[in-house]
Amino acid sequence: DIVMTQTPLSSPVTLGQPASISCRSSQSLVHNDGNTYLSWLHQRPGQPPRLLIHKISNRFSGVPDRFSGSGAGTDFTLKITRVEAEDVGVYYCMQGTQFPWTFGQGTKVEI
């Protein structure tokens, strides 16, 4: 199984300041079809997760442009340029390249 390791697991942030979360996979996430199925999800308390970024760097519909994703192969990063109050919650990376699909442990972002 591909292990997804996120750092940090907890991130105190300041409103208006940048934040960054790293995700490392134990194997390359490049699929046979040439895509890299690395997604970033955000979950607020009591809510289902929602997709922020897919295939490393593609911002999903309606996601603010302060969120961006980057990386390749086994190392990936989610960046928030200026944290807003609504950004609190838990962030997960997830690989959909190989079954079983796997998630990172989650990074709790709090003000």
Added chain:
Amino acid sequence: EVQLLESGGGLGQPGGSLRLSCAASAFTFTTYAMSWVRQAPGKGLEWVSTIGAGGSEFYSDSVRGRFTISRDNSKNILYLHMNSLRAEDTAVYYCTRSRVVDSWGQGALVTVSS
């Protein structure tokens, strides 16, 4: 707007069975792989099972042989048949769409307890 609505959660007995449903709307259901992802209380996300657009089935080791995923393309409904329930199956079960998990339902709580 894409909608996924889970139902069928509740209290199940250890060793018992439950069936979850996920009603999909506002997209061409037949062309998408669909999955179940669960979240135990206070824990992270865990992939459970996926069914491809063509019907191929994939399962996590923790549920293989006990759970069965299926889909009714005439009704746009995804199912998860859960047998031989264990306490560790207690979780909120989410229905999700595609390999990039771009849409999520609100979740259905399954509690396994005697």
